[in-house]
Amino acid sequence: xxEWSRQWLLEGDIVRCPYCHNYQPLSRxxxxxxxxxxxxxxxxxxxxxxxxxxxxxxxx
Ligand SMILES: [Zn+2]
Numbered sequence: 011x012x013e014w015s016r017q018w019l020l021e022g023d024i025v026r027c028p029y030c031h032n033y034q035p036l037s038r039x040x041x042x043x044x045x046x047x048x049x050x051x052x053x054x055x056x057x058x059x060x061x062x063x064x065x066x067x068x069x070x
Contacts, residue, residue: 017051030046039059042058043058
């Protein structure tokens with residue numbers, strides 16, 4: 011979860027990239043996150059932030 015919050019911002023029902031400020035709504039969580047060109051966030055291994063968040067929460 012700590013690692014998740016270094017790479018993404020949760021704002022209500024959208025996830026935002028803190029580097030390029032692109033966002034993805036929950037309803038598109040099954041799709042890969044789309045960054046602006048040259049965004050440093052695009053180099054992160056995990057590009058499905060909603061799925062990753064769900065994975066982090068499943069042990070509750
Ligand atoms: Zn980005």
